[in-house]
Structure formats: structure tokens, C-alpha cells
Amino acid sequence: MADSDGSVEQKFSLREVLDTFRQCLSENKEVYLQHYVSGWRGLVKFLNSLGSVFSFISKDAVNKIQILVNHQNGENGGHYITVQSMVKYELENGLVDLTKRGGHPESGCRTLLRLHRALRWLELFLERLRTSNEDSKTSVMCADAYNESLAQHHPWVVRKAAGVAFCVLPGRQAFFEVMNVGPPEQVVAMLGEALPLISEVYQITEELYSHHNMLDLP
Template identity: 35%
Template structure:
């Protein structure tokens, strides 16, 4: 872009140089005025481009192995060939940051508990804490999710520890209690003057859960031609998150997902010396359990008419 801007300004200068004299003096001055204006446009654009380059370089140097879009595509293809040629995934070079098996077990426990359709709060939050470890293991690409959900899980834990904690034992009991006592603000978002309700807080986790269960399912089935960046992009736009994010956040997420590692790296960061078949099977079961929990929660939000809390 900088090259084309320089060439365009050079052409403008040559056009000015070829303008005749005498009666065309006014045109000459006007031409230089336009050239000056073009410089005023070009210089800020070049500065912004330079800042973007510096920012990208800093992100790449500070994060876990992240690639550009082109590198990601190439490494995805290479990673898929390696996965196909070996049954066992080598995890010796990097200790897994979390356990996909533990996360799958926690969501299964939540989905199959005696109060599964009411969704037990403690089981739900335990599963989310393992999911947060998953997000953290992926580096800065998932900051747009992890930075918010950590806070939300903490708020819900505080509700459970409070004097009213018994009213937050299940999601259904929480919604019933908060509606009955008029604790949900339907007009204003939480602030210093407006306290966040448990129902509103959990709704943000609920939307993020849909995004992540779709992504994990895609990883398990190796969809979208094995391109993790495309999986992330499609999962985000298939989830409720994108609907409630402002335009600028949606565009930022579109850039962030292209910093996701290739599928082989993704798999390595999730495994505990499992075979490829075991990893993919566990991810698939985990995604299905997450979906069951999501559907139970969705039904409760619909029942209490709380899906559109600001």
C-alpha cells in the first residue's frame, strides 16, 4: 500500500511539472494544492501501517507459536499429513496445559447429573474452569473470550459463597430466585450503580460455550479442510457471540482467529499421550456433552424469558 501511495504522489508531481505557464498558472497552483492534500492523506496512512507492523511483530514475539495466515495454511496441511502418518501423537516436547479428558468428563458429569436439566451450578463452573485452561493454552488468540469468562466465573462463584448461595445451586433456581425478587436489570448493563445479576453473568458464559463447543467439534472431525483459522472464524459466526458483539469486535475476532496454531499444534496442546483416535473421540464426546449443557441452559433462558438481558 505504501508503494502505491508513493507512486500515486509521484504521478501527481509529474502532472504538475507538465502543466504549462501563463494562463495555466491557476491550474498549476491548484495542482500543487491537491498534491499537498494527497500528502496529508498519505502520511497518516503510512504511520498507521507502521504502527500495525510494530504491533503485529510484538504480538508474534510474545505469544505461543503463532503464524501468519499463509504460514497457518501451510502448517495445517503439513500437520494433517503428520497426523495421518502416525497413530500416536508426540507430546514429549511440550507438557499439555490442560486435560481434554478431564474437561470431557466434567461436561459429561454436568450433562448427566440428577439435576441435569436444571444445570447444577458447581458442576457447570468446574467444567468452565477446565475450559479456561484450554483457552489459556491457546495463547493470545482467544483473549477476546478468556479475558471475559474468567471474570464471569468468579462472579458466579461469589454468588455461591454468599448468604444467598442456596438460591444459586442450579441455574433454574437462580433464575427463579432473581426474577421473583426483581434482581435482574432489563434496561442497563452492569456498572458501579448497577449490580450484575447471576442470570446476566451466566448468559455471557452461555454464548461463549456455544462458540467453543462448535470449535471443538470441528477440530474433532477435522472440518473446514483442516484449517483451524477457518474453523475458529466459522464457529464464532455460528454462535450467539457474534450477534451481540459490536462491529469492531467482530472484525478484531476475524483477525485474531488467523493467529491460531495449526491443527497438529492444537492437538499436542490438548493431549495427554493419547492416540490420535482417542484424542478425536474424546473431543467429539466433549463437544456433544457441552452441547447438551448448552441446550438445557438455553431452554431455561427461554422459559424465564431472559435471553435478551443487556
């Protein structure tokens, strides 16, 4: 049971995720892989708290998080400190399948690209939430954000399953409660704080991938 100081274990909190995205950027604007992965862990926690309909999504995210963690803990882990150092190392050593799937189906670069595309969905979705009103539907905001981003990279069957999952999302009020921030005004304020951070991390990664012509890795 939670006591008066609210010490319930392992609850999602938007504040926590916000902090990890804040820690993501180094002074010279490189993206720390460790914090990027922690940010995703926090988001998966949120997704899991919404129910088992979403587990096919969280399983894929967890699988990708694990691939990145394995790279970080592997013998070449020293190259997996920032997204920039990872890209440099994998490209210089021919560890990325650039045009078709081959010997490196689990490269850090292609794995992170999937999460990176999902981060764009998150940015679009959170912006819609932030500017929504009491009558707005989370399912519609989520589907619109998805269609504008991730959906373009998913085959029909995944789009269909995602569409079904969106329909059972809790309403705006319940959704805000799971965020564990406080009253709606505070959630909106925190979203306003979180969005520029998420957006900057996204932009930096996008430019890096675009520079190396890696936005379509198989």
C-alpha cells in the same frame, strides 16, 4: 520436569473438561453451577496455554466466572446451586435487569448468559474439529463457528479483535497436542464423547432462558 508418570502440574486436559461437563447435569436434568464454572475454568486454562494474544478473551471469561463464584460464596449462595435455582431466585427477587442495564449489572442470569452463548460457539467449533481433516485450518473453523454464534452478540470492535486472534491459532496438529489426549484418532473419539454432553447442557440452559424470555438480557 515431567517424570515418567507424566506428573506435570496444571496442564489442560480435554478429559478433565469432559468430566466436568458430565458432572454438570443432575438426575432431574438441572445444571450444577459449580461444575459449569469448573468446565469454564478448564477451557480458560486451555486458552491461556495458547498465548497472550488470547488474554483479552480469557480475562473476560475469568471475570464472569468470578462473578458467578462470588454469588455462590455470598450470603445467598444456597440459591446458586443449579442454574435453575439461580434463575428462580433472581427472578423472584427482582435481581435481574430484564430490558435495560440498571441496578443489577452483575446478575448471575446475565453473566451466565454470556458464557452460555460462548458454549454454543464451543459446540460448533468442536464439531468442526471432530469432523476436520489434516488440511483443515483451525482459524477458519474457529471463525466460522464464531460467526454463526457469538459474533451476533458482539460489537464490531470485539469481532475485529476476535478475528485477529483466530489468525494466530496453532494448526490442527499442534492444537490436538495441547488437548493432551493422545493421537488424533483419540482426540476425535473424545470429542465425540464430549459433544453430546456439552450440547445437552447447552440445550437445557437455552430452553430455560427461552422459557423465561431471558435470551436477550442486557
